[in-house]
Every structure is written in C-alpha cells, then in structure tokens.
Amino acid sequence: MRLILQGDRIWGKSAYSKVIFNLSTRLIKEGHKVAHIPMGRSLRGGKFSHSGVLVFSSGLDSFAQDVAVEHYLNYNADMLITVKEPWVFNTLHKEAINFVPMAIIDHAPVSASITARLHNAFKVIAVSRFGQKELKRNKIESTYIPHGCDTDIYRPLSEEKKLACRKMFALDPDEFVVGIVAMNRGRKLISRQILGYKRFLDLNPDVKSHLFLWTDVQPIRKYDEPSVGISDVGVSLLPEIMALGMGEAIKWPDRKNVAEGIPEWDGDNFIDGWDMVKLYNSFDVNMLCSGGEGAGLPYLEAAACGVASICTDYAGAPEYVGPGLTVPAKEYVILNAPGTRYYLPDIDGMAEALTKLYNTDREKLARKLTKHAERYSWDNVVSSYVKPFLEECETELFPLYTSTGVKSWRKEL
C-alpha cells in the first residue's frame, strides 16, 4: 500500500515521533511505500528521504492540514493515517480522502470534539481497548492497534551497568529512585504526583530515596504567548517544589535536555552518554500518575527495561502499565478547552503503591515486565495488528467481487 503518516516529525523525540518512526520503517520492510507529513511547521524546505520514508513539507498550518490533500494526491496515497489527537483538526476530517485517524482517547466520556472528527473517516484506529470501548459507546467502529516499544533498544542492563547509569545521572547506588518521564502539561498532574511521593517519604522516613523528575520544571510557553490546541499548557513547578520543602528530595535535569530530548540509546558510553534506556535503567520505579493517558509509552519503555510503573486507574494507562500498579482515582478535574475529565490519583494510593514496589522482589517483577513489554514490541504490534488491518483495508479499498468471494483486485489482477 501507499501510506502517509501525518504527525510529529519523524526525526523528533516525542512519543508520536517515535510511533511514526517505528511504524514507518517497519511498514517499509513489509513492502509498503510510506511517506510522512511532519506537523508543527517543522519542515519548511523541500521533500527528502529519512530512513527510507519520503518526508513532505509541513505547510503553514500547525497540523499540516493546508498541504495534506496536495501531498496525498501527489503521492497517490491509499490512506492518510494521522498520529495526533483528532480534536486538533478543523479541515482534514472533511476532505474526501481515505482519512485514518489514530483516535488517541485519554478521557471518558469521550469528547464530542473527538467523535465529531471521526464520522467521515475511512477507518478509525483505537490505541487502547479503553478508547475502543469509548468509541463503541458512541457507535464508532474502530480497529485496535496499540502503540509499541522497540524492545531491541529498551532492555534491562546488567547490574554493573545500572550502577554506571546511576552514577552518570548523579544518583546514589543504594537509594530508591522514583522517576517521572513526562512533558510538563497540566494533564500530567506533576504537582499532585509530587504530593504522592512526599507522602511516601513521610510514611517511610527510613528510606533513602530521590524523585528524578525528567521534565521541564518551567512551562514551555510564556504566559502571554498565544497558543493553539486544547489549552493543555505547562505549569511552573519550581515554586511548588520549594514550597513543599522538596528541593532536596527531587532532582531534575537542565531544561534544555528535556526540551531537545535525549537519544533512545547512545551506545556503551556511561560517562556522559545520557539516553532514555540508561535513564529508565537507573530507576527503581517509573511513576506516571497523570490525569489521563491515551496510551503511555513511558510505561512500556520502563517495562522493557524491567522497571515497574505506577499509573492512575483511568483511561488507557492500566493496559499499558501491565504488571505495574494502578492508583485509585475517585475525583476528576476539567483542565482543558474541550472540557474533558481528568482523574486525580489518590495521594495515599500513590504512596501505598510506591511502598509496595519498594518492598517487593523487583527482580522477579522485572521478568514479568519484560514479558509484558514484549507483547507491545513494535515487531509484534506490526505482525499481530497492523498487518491484518492493512490486509483488510486493501480488500475494502480495492474489492473484486468474484464467484468465490471478495478479494483485492489490485492483488489479483
């Protein structure tokens, strides 16, 4: 098939960039032709090839809607798959093309701002069973294709290397390290997660521990900067960290490291080779008790490195967290323009989950976690979910009615 994936730039370090890169490169190996339209005005020049993927220019619209149809026609694409929350679109879903949105749903009941953009779609991809159920409740059929993780890259390192990782990130070898890997967004409820961690410390005063906050502690956008999207903006975390007296218990990197991102794997450089694999390998627990997750790559990446995660028992997160722990959440807040519900993880619940993981046999748990991550390995996602989906699309796009049934005429003739 000839496919276009539209979303965060393929060469970027966001979760969606990783999804596009991993999916595109594997689809090429499967014999498909793949092009990419990067969003965020990130390619203003001409088209070029990146790892075999033809990358088109971004256009002037933040979500590349102004150039999508033109590229679709020029590429003679069979489908245009978007990897972004569908509510960002205001024209793309109205075009007479084979629009296939990944419906990333991090809340319930699902917002009409999302469902309204799915009615014309050729196919809808749900990245979690939770999202699929929400869509079904709104009479929208979807195909489940989870986000994946490259388990060749994300893997547990040896004990010796783990200690080297800790040293590199200035963490003590004998301390209990809780990590948070998240963009600074209101939805991530980082200040609340800090409260959960603080309660853990209060309840376990004998535990030597640090919270490693892999996030930008300052908002990315300035206060007076006009913005587009769903108003899920970042927050200034520093005043809260200091007011809670957590300045010493929490570590965070230079904001440049987070803004630019670090590579997934930087080789056997344990001196200054910061990368995501080494980061997860220096954690004992990965904590991401956000208000809602459509999927949650950090859960998978941590699991692949043998590190358990804790998440809020809401939306797509529990599926991705696997053998990790869920934290109950009874109350919700509404933080964004579409007015969707984000649930507040229970503060005592977070402390309890961290205590459980502190006291558990983490080595034994690591084996379960890597097994869980393997199910979400990109190779498995492509063979178990993407391939059958594309075969179904092929027959639906090019049906050949014969006396023996419906096949794809493009394959048969």
Add this chain to the structure above:
Amino acid sequence: MRIAMVTPHGVKCGIYTYSRDLSKALAEKGIEVCIIRLPRFGRKTSQILQQVVNQIPVQDVDLIHVQHEYGLYAGLDGGFYGGLNRLEKPIVSTCHAVGNLTVDRVIDEVSDKVIVHNKFCKKRFSFKSEIIPHGCTPSKTMDREKAMKKLGIDPRIPLVGYCGFISEYKGLETLIDAVSKIQESGLLIGGGWHTELGTTYIARINEKSHRLLPHRCKWLGFVPDDELPMAYGAMDIVVYPSIYSTESGALLMALSHGKAVIASRIGPFKEKEKLGALTTFRGVNSLVKKIRLLLKDEELRASLEEGARAYVEANSWSKVSEQHIELYEELLSHFE
C-alpha cells in the same frame, strides 16, 4: 467478463448497498466486478475525482460501469466523465437520480448505455436510456411477538413504521401527523443520517414526534442490515411518505421483507402500485384513511404483502443482474 464499477463502497449509503448487491449477483453469474471506490463524503475536488479515474485497471476490464447520483460528483461530473472518456472503454452509467439537464447531457454524451430504474426516470432523463429496475433480496422477518418483545413494545399495539435515511424530502412530517390522528396506533422510526449520529432536521422531526405522539413513537436510529428483520418484523404497515423520489432502496427493502407498504403518490411508486406491490396516498387525510383501513382489514393487508413478495420475486437481484449482463454483452458486441 470483468467490469470496473465506480461507486461508493463500504459506507452508509444507499448506492453502496445497491452496488454491493448487484456486484454479488453479477459475480454469482461469473462476471467479476472490480470496485473503483468513489469517496462518498467530504470535500471533493477535480483532482480527487481524477485519482478515482486513474485507479481504473483499464487493461484488465472489459467495460466501466458508473453508479451516478448528482451529489456523489459534487458538480464535477464534466471533468470526471472527460477523464473516463479518454480511457476509450465502453461506459455504462446507472443514473440513480435524473433531471439535471446539464449533467444528464454529459452522461449521455460519454456513456454508451444509460440505465435508469423506472419509467418515471426514463421520461425525466431527456436522452436515450434503458430501464433496469432496482433489484431486491427476498428476506424473512422476525416473528412479530418476538420483535415487539425485543423492542420493548406492547404487542397489542398496531405498529406503523418507517425505515431508511432521514432527510427533508422523505416527508416524515406527514407520517407523524397521520399517526397522531390514529389514537390506538404506535410509530416506529428506524434510520438516521449517513455520517454523524443526527442532523438538525432529524432533531426537529424527533421533537415533533414526541410532541404529537407522546409515548407512542420509538426511534431506533440507524438500523444495521442484521437488525432489519427485527425492525420490519415489528411493523404492521410500512409508510414511505417521500415528497420526491426517483427510486427508493429503502422502500424496496420493506417490500423485500414482504411488508404492506403505503407510499406517497409519486411517479416511481405509482408504477409499483400498478403492479400490485403497494398502495399510494396523497395528503395526510388520505394516509390516515389508508393506515386505518390496512390496520383493520387483515385480508387487504395480506394481499398487499403478497403483492410485495411477487414484485420482489420478479425483480430479484438475480434477474436484475441477468438484465445487466445482457446489456453488457450487447454493448461489447457493438464495441468489438
């Protein structure tokens, strides 16, 4: 023989259902059908329609059959047919709607054969055309008691029904007005819009039905194929009050389920009335009388149901596909 059929496919759309059933019937008779998928929804451009033309595997097919309805081509019919013409293949067009002289002329000029569904359309289409009726699939309904139970309706209530897409020209206001005058009856409405869950018009009609028929009207929303036997099984009479229509796949679906149908007195439905397939009405009072009569007179209702089944038998997809094959063969013999 292998044909390319340009049509919407795999979407909630009457022309898709038509093309699917025709293609299945043709395939059963040994004709292979390559579907060239026409986008049904969204903003169309001449480039998008050209992409549709470019997809046709010209070397592998004997002819091109276009399923045409004005809305599908968004006024870009000229460019689309120009593109088809350049492929130098025999072209058959089935006009599901007729009467736009400018577009009809384009279709006539480029198509080697034009198919319409009935005499009314043949007259309105100002150029040469052949009548091949819309096909039907004889279908069974669910037992009435069981269907009523599934729908949560008291089986003692005489039930009038409608099932099909809902838009302004379907005349549902007339049906609601009529049923409101028949105190003992209930109304079951199945159907919705092609894409979104509703439209402003549907909301307005829904409000009217609840105002005039409190606790007497049930809305099912879009009824998928596998639930049609239940919906029709519950209905004693089915009404199609369209203000205008060139043909109605929904009405034929009701006939296919062997239902007694009352339809508005317009050309395509009058033709079916003459064949004994249904009865027609003009105006609310006339509809009230017909509903009352049919609810009371079981024999009359049974004779209409018999007429429906006979019509469906005479116009089964199998027979309709044979007519298509005859037309294709004749066309190809001239072309060679």
